[in-house]
Amino acid sequence: MMILYCAPISPFARKVRMLTRHLGFEGDVEERFVDTAAPDATFFAANPLAKIPTLVTPQGQALFDSAVIAAYLDARAGNPLTPPGEACFAAKAYEALADGVMEAIVLIVYERRWREEAKREPRWVAHQEAKIARGLTRASETVVRPGHQLQIGDFSLAAALGYLDLRFEGTWRATFPDLEGWLTDFAAQVPAFEATRYHASSQRRA
Known part of the structure; x- marks a missing residue:
């Protein structure tokens, strides 16, 4: 199971939330809405910058920012959204x-x-x-x-x-x-x- 720290209005979080659904990972991702102005210790442990979105992989690796998360999700899905070569x-x-x-x-x-x-x-x-x-x-x-x-x-x-x-x-x-x-x-x-x-x-x- 992956954990996605996000917020309901963040455009960067929405980008990732759309990708998890489109790439077929919705059932594999637990979305946790956080308040970046008052983050809890668990979120700090995942991302010391307390920025959203942050994705924690099944192996416990925290990934951020949205571009890194997007590349990870696409790679897991076989890169359907990344053109080949140059x-x-x-x-x-x-x-x-x-x-x-x-x-x-x-x-x-x-x-x-x-x-x-x-x-x-x-x-x-x-x-x-x-x-x-x-x-x-x-x-x-x-x-x-x-x-x-x-x-x-x-x-x-x-x-x-x-x-x-x-x-x-x-x-x-x-x-x-x-x-x-x-x-x-x-x-x-x-x-x-x-x-x-x-x-x-x-x-x-x-």
């Missing part, structure tokens, strides 16, 4: 791009949550927003490319877009119609997207 590096770069978009979104959320309005840095927020826009532009070019096959980066991108819907009311959709159509197709191909949908009642937990 193409794997482009796939990893795409995953890193989508993960970077997620990180920028989370940083904006934290800035608004933890800083008083008078102490917020508008230029810093604008810098993160620009990263998101550039990242989504590049991601859009990637997913509409002929012959694009489902891969780990798609799970990162779907988690990022879902998080934008939750935190910023889907304002990205008007700017990136290709991604809106892609997300509809992804949700149809990957039922785990709907199964792990963010719930507004848990917004303070990520």
